[in-house]
Amino acid sequence: MKRLRLKERKKMTVMKISAGIFAALVVAFWLLILYVEMGYGPLSPVFFVTLIPLIPILVLLVFFVRRQDRAVKAGVPLRDERSEKIENRAGRYAMIGIVWFLLATAFYQLFMEELGLPEIPLRYFIWLMFFVILGLFAGFKLYFGRKGE
Amino acid sequence: MKNRIKELRARHNLTQEELAHKVGVRRETILFLEKGKYNPSLRLAHDVAVALKTTIEELFVFEEG
Numbered sequence: 351m352k353r354l355r356l357k358e359r360k361k362m363t364v365m366k367i368s369a370g371i372f373a374a375l376v377v378a379f380w381l382l383i384l385y386v387e388m389g390y391g392p393l394s395p396v397f398f399v400t401l402i403p404l405i406p407i408l409v410l411l412v413f414f415v416r417r418q419d420r421a422v423k424a425g426v427p428l429r430d431e432r433s434e435k436i437e438n439r440a441g442r443y444a445m446i447g448i449v450w451f452l453l454a455t456a457f458y459q460l461f462m463e464e465l466g467l468p469e470i471p472l473r474y475f476i477w478l479m480f481f482v483i484l485g486l487f488a489g490f491k492l493y494f495g496r497k498g499e
Numbered sequence: 500m501k502n503r504i505k506e507l508r509a510r511h512n513l514t515q516e517e518l519a520h521k522v523g524v525r526r527e528t529i530l531f532l533e534k535g536k537y538n539p540s541l542r543l544a545h546d547v548a549v550a551l552k553t554t555i556e557e558l559f560v561f562e563e564g
Binding site for chain 2: 425426427430431432433497498
């Protein structure tokens with residue numbers, strides 16, 4: 351049991367490091383896009399909409415890591431067979447969701463002129479896709495977690 | 500699938516948290532197991548049965564069809 355706890359603590363350390371790297375990458379990615387955008391001329395106010403999902407992602411990440419850390423300290427395993435099943439299923443559904451999102455994007459690009467819709471640069475779609483994947487995975491994980499299996 | 504986990508857990512004066520510790524899973528897993536909303540692996544079913552000093556057949560009610 352003591353050995354198992356030590357293993358979980360080690361896993362938790364790895365998770366903290368991974369979460370830190372992930373947060374740094376998300377911020378760096380946003381800064382990179384900001385840099386690229388600035389190269390196109392004055393920044394559109396629409397661009398700062400991308401900050402809206404960025405901040406909750408970072409807050410949720412801190413909340414999640416802290417909650418897991420408390421659980422591990424209390425002796426609860428980080429993952430068990432049920433949470434593994436849920437994560438796998440959430441990943442599968444998120445992938446299906448992203449296919450639908452890509453299809454919707456393709457239709458938008460095809461019919462935007464006929465429907466008089468504004469043109470959205472491709473780089474915005476890529477940025478949006480990043481959040482859609484994360485959002486779908488987190489949403490499905492939460493849903494299946496509450497449902498049971 | 501119906502089961503007698505809640506009944507046997509109460510008989511052994513164990514909380515969900517304590518049973519979860521014994522079998523090495525999260526408390527939520529025990530909660531959903533008791534509700535019959537989660538079908539455990541054979542390994543987990545065995546571990547729960549051992550923790551509750553019973554057998555898998557006694558613990559889980561397999562329904563035909």
